[in-house]
Amino acid sequence: xxxxxxxxxxxxxxxDRAHWHDESLWFVRSKRxxxxxxxxEWELLREQASKIKMHTISHLPxxxxxxxxxxxxxxxxxxxxxxxxxxNEIVHGLLKKHDVTRVVKSKSMLTEECHLNPxxxxxxxxxxxxxxxxxxxxxxxxxxxxxxxxxxxxxxxEIGELFHEQLGTEKGATxxxxxxxxxxxHLRQKFIEAEAGITGVNFAIAETGGFVVCTNEGNADLGTxxxxxxxxxxxxxxLIPRAGDLSVFLRLLARxxxxxxxxxxxxxxxxxxxxxxxxxxxxxxxxxxxSGSDEFRRSLNCIRCAAxxxxxxxxxxxxxxxxxxxxxxPIGSILGPAKDPKANxxxxxxxxxxxxxxxxxxxxxxxxxxLLTWRKEIRVKGFLPVSxxxxxxxxxxxxxxxxxxxxxGKMARSIVPYLPRFMLYNRMNDWGKQRELPIIPxxxxxxxxxxxxxxx
Amino acid sequence: MTTSKEDxxxxxxxxxxxxxxxxxxxxxxxxxxWIRYEDPAExxxxxxxxxxxxxxxxxxxxxxxxxxxELTAYQEASQVCSQIAGCGQPNVSIPDITDPHDFENIDxxxxxxxxxxxxxxxxxxxxxGGPARTLYFLAQHVALLVPASDIVxxxxxxxxxxxxxxxxFGTFMSGPSKTADIEQSLVIGAHGARSLTVFLVxxxx
Numbered sequence: 001x002x003x004x005x006x007x008x009x010x011x012x013x014x015x016d017r018a019h020w021h022d023e024s025l026w027f028v029r030s031k032r033x034x035x036x037x038x039x040x041e042w043e044l045l046r047e048q049a050s051k052i053k054m055h056t057i058s059h060l061p062x063x064x065x066x067x068x069x070x071x072x073x074x075x076x077x078x079x080x081x082x083x084x085x086x087x088n089e090i091v092h093g094l095l096k097k098h099d100v101t102r103v104v105k106s107k108s109m110l111t112e113e114c115h116l117n118p119x120x121x122x123x124x125x126x127x128x129x130x131x132x133x134x135x136x137x138x139x140x141x142x143x144x145x146x147x148x149x150x151x152x153x154x155x156x157x158e159i160g161e162l163f164h165e166q167l168g169t170e171k172g173a174t175x176x177x178x179x180x181x182x183x184x185x186h187l188r189q190k191f192i193e194a195e196a197g198i199t200g201v202n203f204a205i206a207e208t209g210g211f212v213v214c215t216n217e218g219n220a221d222l223g224t225x226x227x228x229x230x231x232x233x234x235x236x237x238x239l240i241p242r243a244g245d246l247s248v249f250l251r252l253l254a255r256x257x258x259x260x261x262x263x264x265x266x267x268x269x270x271x272x273x274x275x276x277x278x279x280x281x282x283x284x285x286x287x288x289x290x291s292g293s294d295e296f297r298r299s300l301n302c303i304r305c306a307a308x309x310x311x312x313x314x315x316x317x318x319x320x321x322x323x324x325x326x327x328x329x330p331i332g333s334i335l336g337p338a339k340d341p342k343a344n345x346x347x348x349x350x351x352x353x354x355x356x357x358x359x360x361x362x363x364x365x366x367x368x369x370x371l372l373t374w375r376k377e378i379r380v381k382g383f384l385p386v387s388x389x390x391x392x393x394x395x396x397x398x399x400x401x402x403x404x405x406x407x408x409g410k411m412a413r414s415i416v417p418y419l420p421r422f423m424l425y426n427r428m429n430d431w432g433k434q435r436e437l438p439i440i441p442x443x444x445x446x447x448x449x450x451x452x453x454x455x456x
Numbered sequence: 457m458t459t460s461k462e463d464x465x466x467x468x469x470x471x472x473x474x475x476x477x478x479x480x481x482x483x484x485x486x487x488x489x490w491i492r493y494e495d496p497a498e499x500x501x502x503x504x505x506x507x508x509x510x511x512x513x514x515x516x517x518x519x520x521x522x523x524x525x526e527l528t529a530y531q532e533a534s535q536v537c538s539q540i541a542g543c544g545q546p547n548v549s550i551p552d553i554t555d556p557h558d559f560e561n562i563d564x565x566x567x568x569x570x571x572x573x574x575x576x577x578x579x580x581x582x583x584x585g586g587p588a589r590t591l592y593f594l595a596q597h598v599a600l601l602v603p604a605s606d607i608v609x610x611x612x613x614x615x616x617x618x619x620x621x622x623x624x625f626g627t628f629m630s631g632p633s634k635t636a637d638i639e640q641s642l643v644i645g646a647h648g649a650r651s652l653t654v655f656l657v658x659x660x661x
Binding site: 024027028039040041044048051052054055057058059060061064065074080081082086130131132133136149150151152154155156159176177179180181183184187188191192208210216217218219221222225226236241242243244245246247248250251258260261262263264265266267268269270271272273274276282284288289291292297 | 459460461463464465467468469470471473474475476477478479481482486489490491503506507556557560573575576577578584585586589590592593594610611612614615616618620623624625626627628629630631632633634635636637638639640641643645646647648649
């Protein structure tokens with residue numbers, strides 16, 4: 001898998017675009033700030049959310065059984081999947097049993113994680129993503145570059161061109177209103193034709209056996225109210241103990257994600273409609289392993305609001321695709337290595353440890369601490385690139401030898417300022433890329449202290 | 457051979473995860489800090505406007521009928537249905553429809569809402585899951601009737617009112633369907649309702 005630095009370098013080649021991407025996400029982050037400030041008890045809410053999630057993870061097996069019992073009592077059929085393969089087989093089995101060939105799906109990062117779409121397509125089933133952003137990237141055969149705004153990396157000109165080719169809109173049309181209207185007509189037709197609806201799950205309630213799906217477009221509701229088969233796919237960490245806990249999470253989710261006070265539709269499903277079937281697939285796929293780790297357990301608190309990526313200086317400037325992981329950004333850089341540390345070895349380093357993600361996280365995941373811990377793990381596992389390994393060894397040796405350290409510093413201060421540019425700004429020096437090195441002071445801090453304070 | 461369920465539960469049970477407490481969200485210590493507004497109905501109207509909806513405060517159904525006739529979306533609607541007796545001039549009868557697809561061309565739907573939430577402009581609606589459920593999403597324009605006295609301050613108060621024993625479906629609806637998936641430009645009317653009007657009604661309906 002290409003490394004994050006390599007893919008990010010591609011992304012920043014187009015300076016205007018990288019800048020535009022950065023600004024778009026900062027705009028969303030600012031909206032989040034404004035929404036959070038309107039709630040005086042915001043910090044209190046974050047604390048409760050974190051406590052509820054921590055409690056849930058510490059009682060997960062019991063709560064999962066409670067959920068299954070209550071959901072079954074409401075007429076829902078519950079399925080368990082160890083991994084993506086089992087998940088996809090279960091979903092396909094249900095569709096096959098009902099002779100379904102046309103499915104609509106609302107946004108679900110979990111089905112992206114399982115690569116459900118290509119699996120169903122291979123079995124001759126048409127599956128249409130109905131979240132506008134996700135439909136746009138689906139038309140391009142690409143995954144979402146962001147978990148809440150899947151096409152945030154695309155310009156309206158590109159979307160206009162794509163719609164011209166696939167939906168027959170006017171050539172050169174770029175007006176978002178016009179393009180969204182074309183998508184509306186196209187997708188409403190798909191809703192009418194679909195024989196089954198697949199949704200993700202934002203929250204599942206152990207105490208009632210119900211689950212909640214949040215959208216702004218109404219696509220989950222259109223996709224499930226016009227046909228007789230609803231399949232909801234969820235990770236086992238999406239559980240909460242009580243219905244009342246939703247009050248905390250629904251207050252936090254949309255405000256953290258887009259700065260809205262709540263999503264337009266927050267739909268609660270407690271069993272199938274008369275004459276219809278409802279199924280829930282509970283997926284593990286590595287989650288139970290994370291739950292066993294003291295260092296990374298809290299990453300299971302995640303409610304997928306994307307606030308951490310919106311605020312991340314690295315994500316904003318490198319784009320979602322540079323992570324090559326279903327979930328990008330800070331949380332993805334924790335979940336990715338948990339799944340496959342070798343393939344995702346560069347992700348925990350795509351971070352300046354600024355801690356902004358931890359500050360905005362509505363469920364108080366200690367994101368930047370976990371990223372730092374992952375760096376250590378990756379070194380221990382031996383997945384660190386040679387260049388980093390050697391330079392870190394040398395730095396470690398140097399920092400443990402005070403005299404040598406002082407000598408090297410002195411040499412650097414007297415030589416570096418006189419070096420020609422090409423010796424400083426070249427392929428060997430990553431710190432000289434796209435920026436000037438700081439001006440090297442004439443004396444070290446130690447020398448300055450000696451001169452100004454020691455004798456006084 | 458163990459089943460997937462057994463495997464997942466066994467794996468989780470083999471771990472020693474330190475148990476933590478569940479907060480009591482209704483405790484006075486917490487509940488006293490949840491946001492409240494001087495005039496919840498006013499706050500509801502304001503918030504609803506900020507998410508693209510329209511709140512109209514009326515006395516009774518007669519006044520709604522008058523206000524409806526002033527709405528462009530209602531004037532231009534050719535297929536109208538209503539779930540509230542005497543409200544609007546419906547020409548499609550909801551009980552006659554057994555297949556939700558037959559609601560495809562409904563232009564304007566007048567439907568009941570249970571209560572409103574001041575902090576986010578949401579209206580709680582419930583439905584037993586029959587064909588009429590799709591109307592909330594499939595109709596081009598939606599109007600909801602909510603008792604004016606039933607506006608709660610915040611989501612914590614909202615969930616105290618909710619129980620899920622009866623109806624299989626319920627949703628918080630906050631404004632019309634929308635998207636900002638094309639360059640962050642807000643477009644009202646994504647796939648669902650192009651407009652949402654909430655009538656806060658003083659008298660019983």
